[in-house]
Amino acid sequence: MSVRPQQNPMQLVSTDLLILLMKRTGDGRSISVRDLAEAADCHPSKIDHLRNGRRQTATQAEAEAIARRLGVDLMCLWEHTGRTVEAPAEPAHAAAVPA
Template sequence: MRSNEDSYLLVSRDLLVLLMERTGDGSRVTVRELADEVGVHPSKIGHLRTGEQETLPRTKALACARRLGVDELVLWKPTGRAVCAPLEEPHIQAVPA
Protein backbone atom coordinates (compact mmCIF):
# COMPACT_ATOMS: atom_id res chain seq x y z
CA MET A 1 0.00 0.00 0.00
CA ARG A 2 1.38 3.39 -1.02
CA SER A 3 1.18 6.41 1.26
CA ASN A 4 -0.53 9.64 0.19
CA GLU A 5 2.36 11.55 1.73
CA ASP A 6 4.51 13.58 -0.68
CA SER A 7 7.92 12.22 -1.54
CA TYR A 8 11.17 14.12 -1.37
CA LEU A 9 13.85 13.51 -4.00
CA LEU A 10 17.47 13.22 -2.86
CA VAL A 11 19.44 16.10 -4.41
CA SER A 12 22.80 14.29 -4.37
CA ARG A 13 23.81 10.89 -3.06
CA ASP A 14 27.41 12.17 -2.81
CA LEU A 15 26.19 14.96 -0.54
CA LEU A 16 24.37 12.42 1.62
CA VAL A 17 27.56 10.38 2.01
CA LEU A 18 29.57 13.54 2.80
CA LEU A 19 27.07 14.74 5.39
CA MET A 20 27.05 11.32 7.05
CA GLU A 21 30.84 11.56 7.40
CA ARG A 22 30.57 14.97 9.07
CA THR A 23 27.16 15.99 10.39
CA GLY A 24 26.16 19.45 11.53
CA ASP A 25 27.72 18.82 14.96
CA GLY A 26 30.95 17.49 13.43
CA SER A 27 30.33 13.84 14.28
CA ARG A 28 30.00 10.85 11.95
CA VAL A 29 26.76 8.87 11.65
CA THR A 30 26.57 5.30 10.38
CA VAL A 31 23.96 3.90 8.02
CA ARG A 32 22.37 1.95 10.88
CA GLU A 33 22.31 4.97 13.23
CA LEU A 34 20.75 7.21 10.60
CA ALA A 35 18.18 4.56 9.70
CA ASP A 36 17.22 4.11 13.36
CA GLU A 37 16.77 7.85 13.86
CA VAL A 38 14.83 8.33 10.62
CA GLY A 39 12.67 5.25 11.19
CA VAL A 40 13.56 3.23 8.10
CA HIS A 41 15.38 -0.04 7.43
CA PRO A 42 19.17 0.38 7.06
CA SER A 43 18.95 -0.99 3.51
CA LYS A 44 16.86 2.05 2.53
CA ILE A 45 19.69 4.39 3.60
CA GLY A 46 22.16 2.14 1.79
CA HIS A 47 20.05 2.32 -1.36
CA LEU A 48 19.92 6.11 -1.14
CA ARG A 49 23.72 6.17 -0.90
CA THR A 50 24.16 3.95 -3.97
CA GLY A 51 21.42 5.52 -6.09
CA GLU A 52 19.17 2.44 -6.11
CA GLN A 53 16.55 4.60 -4.41
CA GLU A 54 16.10 8.36 -4.75
CA THR A 55 13.09 9.29 -2.63
CA LEU A 56 11.74 9.17 0.90
CA PRO A 57 8.39 10.19 2.31
CA ARG A 58 8.39 13.81 3.51
CA THR A 59 8.50 13.03 7.24
CA LYS A 60 11.43 10.60 6.80
CA ALA A 61 13.34 13.04 4.58
CA LEU A 62 12.89 15.83 7.13
CA ALA A 63 14.07 13.56 9.96
CA CYS A 64 17.13 12.64 7.89
CA ALA A 65 18.03 16.28 7.21
CA ARG A 66 17.48 17.18 10.86
CA ARG A 67 19.81 14.38 12.03
CA LEU A 68 22.48 15.43 9.55
CA GLY A 69 22.19 19.04 10.71
CA VAL A 70 21.10 20.68 7.46
CA ASP A 71 18.00 22.39 6.15
CA GLU A 72 15.77 19.91 4.35
CA LEU A 73 16.14 21.72 1.01
CA VAL A 74 19.91 21.31 1.12
CA LEU A 75 19.51 17.55 0.78
CA TRP A 76 15.97 17.05 -0.56
CA LYS A 77 13.71 18.43 -3.27
CA PRO A 78 9.93 18.16 -2.89
CA THR A 79 8.31 16.19 -5.71
CA GLY A 80 4.68 17.05 -5.04
CA ARG A 81 2.76 20.22 -5.68
CA ALA A 82 3.80 23.30 -3.74
CA VAL A 83 0.15 24.26 -3.32
CA CYS A 84 -3.10 22.37 -3.56
CA ALA A 85 -4.76 22.24 -6.95
CA PRO A 86 -7.52 24.82 -7.24
CA LEU A 87 -11.03 23.57 -6.77
CA GLU A 88 -13.29 23.77 -9.77
CA GLU A 89 -16.06 26.28 -9.64
CA PRO A 90 -19.47 24.61 -9.52
CA HIS A 91 -21.04 24.54 -12.96
CA ILE A 92 -24.28 26.42 -13.30
CA GLN A 93 -26.82 24.50 -15.28
CA ALA A 94 -29.42 26.22 -17.34
CA VAL A 95 -32.95 25.39 -16.38
CA PRO A 96 -35.80 25.43 -18.84
CA ALA A 97 -38.01 28.51 -18.63
Protein backbone atom coordinates (compact mmCIF):
# COMPACT_ATOMS: atom_id res chain seq x y z
CA MET A 1 0.00 0.00 0.00
CA SER A 2 1.39 3.40 -0.93
CA VAL A 3 1.05 6.40 1.33
CA ARG A 4 0.08 9.71 -0.22
CA PRO A 5 2.28 12.62 0.83
CA GLN A 6 0.46 15.05 3.10
CA GLN A 7 -0.45 18.33 1.43
CA ASN A 8 -1.07 21.58 3.17
CA PRO A 9 -4.57 22.77 2.36
CA MET A 10 -5.25 25.90 0.36
CA GLN A 11 -7.11 28.66 2.21
CA LEU A 12 -9.94 30.58 0.59
CA VAL A 13 -9.14 34.29 0.37
CA SER A 14 -12.76 35.50 0.51
CA THR A 15 -16.17 33.86 0.66
CA ASP A 16 -17.66 36.98 -0.94
CA LEU A 17 -15.24 36.64 -3.87
CA LEU A 18 -16.16 32.98 -4.34
CA ILE A 19 -19.86 33.88 -4.40
CA LEU A 20 -19.25 36.72 -6.86
CA LEU A 21 -17.16 34.53 -9.16
CA MET A 22 -19.82 31.84 -9.10
CA LYS A 23 -22.40 34.41 -10.23
CA ARG A 24 -20.23 35.39 -13.19
CA THR A 25 -17.54 32.93 -14.22
CA GLY A 26 -14.80 33.52 -16.79
CA ASP A 27 -17.24 32.71 -19.58
CA GLY A 28 -19.83 35.20 -18.25
CA ARG A 29 -22.31 32.62 -16.98
CA SER A 30 -23.16 31.56 -13.44
CA ILE A 31 -22.36 28.14 -12.03
CA SER A 32 -24.28 26.16 -9.43
CA VAL A 33 -22.84 24.66 -6.26
CA ARG A 34 -23.43 21.18 -7.70
CA ASP A 35 -21.69 21.94 -11.01
CA LEU A 36 -18.69 23.53 -9.27
CA ALA A 37 -18.44 20.53 -6.94
CA GLU A 38 -18.47 18.22 -9.93
CA ALA A 39 -15.67 20.22 -11.58
CA ALA A 40 -13.65 20.06 -8.34
CA ASP A 41 -14.45 16.37 -7.76
CA CYS A 42 -15.79 17.02 -4.27
CA HIS A 43 -19.13 16.84 -2.49
CA PRO A 44 -21.50 19.78 -3.06
CA SER A 45 -21.65 20.37 0.70
CA LYS A 46 -17.95 21.29 0.63
CA ILE A 47 -18.63 24.08 -1.90
CA ASP A 48 -21.65 25.20 0.12
CA HIS A 49 -19.54 25.29 3.31
CA LEU A 50 -16.88 27.35 1.50
CA ARG A 51 -19.56 29.79 0.32
CA ASN A 52 -21.09 30.31 3.76
CA GLY A 53 -17.82 30.43 5.71
CA ARG A 54 -18.23 27.17 7.63
CA ARG A 55 -15.12 25.91 5.86
CA GLN A 56 -12.08 27.88 4.69
CA THR A 57 -9.83 25.24 3.15
CA ALA A 58 -9.67 22.80 0.26
CA THR A 59 -7.03 20.47 -1.10
CA GLN A 60 -4.66 21.89 -3.67
CA ALA A 61 -6.30 19.79 -6.39
CA GLU A 62 -9.78 21.04 -5.44
CA ALA A 63 -8.59 24.65 -5.24
CA GLU A 64 -6.93 24.42 -8.66
CA ALA A 65 -10.05 22.87 -10.20
CA ILE A 66 -12.33 25.50 -8.65
CA ALA A 67 -10.14 28.37 -9.86
CA ARG A 68 -9.85 26.84 -13.34
CA ARG A 69 -13.64 26.37 -13.64
CA LEU A 70 -14.31 29.91 -12.43
CA GLY A 71 -11.77 31.27 -14.92
CA VAL A 72 -9.35 32.92 -12.47
CA ASP A 73 -5.76 32.37 -11.45
CA LEU A 74 -5.33 30.11 -8.44
CA MET A 75 -3.82 32.81 -6.24
CA CYS A 76 -6.72 35.23 -6.89
CA LEU A 77 -9.02 33.00 -4.86
CA TRP A 78 -6.68 30.85 -2.72
CA GLU A 79 -3.53 31.17 -0.68
CA HIS A 80 -1.09 28.46 0.32
CA THR A 81 -0.95 27.38 3.93
CA GLY A 82 2.04 25.93 5.67
CA ARG A 83 5.19 27.72 6.68
CA THR A 84 3.96 31.31 6.28
CA VAL A 85 0.17 31.00 6.46
CA GLU A 86 -1.19 28.74 9.17
CA ALA A 87 -4.19 26.68 8.11
CA PRO A 88 -7.31 27.56 10.11
CA ALA A 89 -8.73 24.90 12.36
CA GLU A 90 -11.76 23.37 10.70
CA PRO A 91 -14.76 22.71 12.95
CA ALA A 92 -15.19 19.10 14.00
CA HIS A 93 -17.80 17.19 12.07
CA ALA A 94 -20.98 16.26 13.89
CA ALA A 95 -20.53 13.05 15.82
CA ALA A 96 -23.11 10.65 17.14
CA VAL A 97 -24.20 11.53 20.64
CA PRO A 98 -24.82 8.66 23.04
CA ALA A 99 -28.40 8.38 24.24
